[in-house]
Amino acid sequence: MSVTAMQTKTMMQTKAAVLLEFNGASKRYVNVENQCVDALLPVTAKLHNGEFASLLGPSGCGKTTLLKMAAGLLEPSSGNITLADGQPVKPGSYGFVFQSAALLPWRTAFDNVMLPATVLGLPKSSSKRRALELLEMVGLSHALHKRPHELSGGMQQRVSIARALLHDPALLFMDEPFGALDAMTREELNLELQRIHLNYAKSVLFVTHDIEEAVLLSDRILVMSSGPGRLVKEIQVQLERPRSLAVKRDPEFYRIVQEVRDLLHRPVTIVNRPTPNS
Ligand code: ADP
Numbered sequence: 001m002s003v004t005a006m007q008t009k010t011m012m013q014t015k016a017a018v019l020l021e022f023n024g025a026s027k028r029y030v031n032v033e034n035q036c037v038d039a040l041l042p043v044t045a046k047l048h049n050g051e052f053a054s055l056l057g058p059s060g061c062g063k064t065t066l067l068k069m070a071a072g073l074l075e076p077s078s079g080n081i082t083l084a085d086g087q088p089v090k091p092g093s094y095g096f097v098f099q100s101a102a103l104l105p106w107r108t109a110f111d112n113v114m115l116p117a118t119v120l121g122l123p124k125s126s127s128k129r130r131a132l133e134l135l136e137m138v139g140l141s142h143a144l145h146k147r148p149h150e151l152s153g154g155m156q157q158r159v160s161i162a163r164a165l166l167h168d169p170a171l172l173f174m175d176e177p178f179g180a181l182d183a184m185t186r187e188e189l190n191l192e193l194q195r196i197h198l199n200y201a202k203s204v205l206f207v208t209h210d211i212e213e214a215v216l217l218s219d220r221i222l223v224m225s226s227g228p229g230r231l232v233k234e235i236q237v238q239l240e241r242p243r244s245l246a247v248k249r250d251p252e253f254y255r256i257v258q259e260v261r262d263l264l265h266r267p268v269t270i271v272n273r274p275t276p277n278s
Pocket residue numbers: 029030031037039057058059060061062063064065066229
């Protein structure tokens with residue numbers, strides 16, 4: 001059995017364990033006119049160990065809101081989001097990759113990846129070793145000493161992925177990380193992310209509004225809809241891993257893309273509204 005196949009098998013075995021639970025988490029914002037706006041109706045769902053789950057839906061349906069609540073960066077208006085032990089996710093226990101690479105312009109690629117070592121007070125020498133390994137893993141060994149303005153958009157996003165992994169978090173939150181990239185770079189990085197996910201057995205919660213990207217990368221897709229934002233359906237993607245771009249010609253890939261597309265174009269019916277406690 002190849003290493004990748006073994007790792008895939010190990011991941012399948014550990015998938016049953018729940019890592020993160022969304023227990024009726026909703027969000028109501030107060031807008032500039034001081035009116036309450038339901039951005040997200042209660043979401044109940046689970047993220048399993050080693051799983052790659054995508055939050056997929058149109059702009060404004062609450063994907064980022066849900067991701068930020070999961071990361072503890074935003075308080076739910078009702079319900080909660082906890083780890084399996086009932087505790088909220090703690091800052092420093094996960095990696096976060098944003099749509100823009102958000103690198104410090106005066107720091108080199110290497111020093112940007114080392115940033116969490118300073119913030120989290122990690123040991124210097126082992127962090128340096130890991131930063132070098134991670135930059136090699138994302139194909140940037142030749143660019144260690146370049147500053148962000150000397151790197152392409154795809155290279156910058158590779159640096160930000162390496163930075164998010166420096167402290168070896170079990171959980172990675174990604175908010176449309178490839179949204180600003182051209183189609184070819186995006187596909188390259190999709191495959192690279194899959195490799196990282198499989199080799200490092202990370203659990204990933206990934207925001208996208210690109211249906212094919214979600215099907216290519218995910219074990220499970222949480223399909224969301226707007227007006228107001230809500231979870232419409234969870235779809236399992238059981239296509240064999242590792243997936244190449246050729247999977248897009250697989251009839252099962254096409255079937256899932258169609259199913260998601262139909263869900264996204266379905267008329268809105270709101271079943272129950274929340275009673276947020278704040
Ligand atoms: P998505 O990530 O799916 O594009 P968001 O989570 O960013 O959606 O936003 C969901 C809804 O909540 C949108 O209608 C957005 O305008 C609104 N919203 C987001 N953040 C705020 C905020 N801080 N104050 C008021 N409304 C907000």
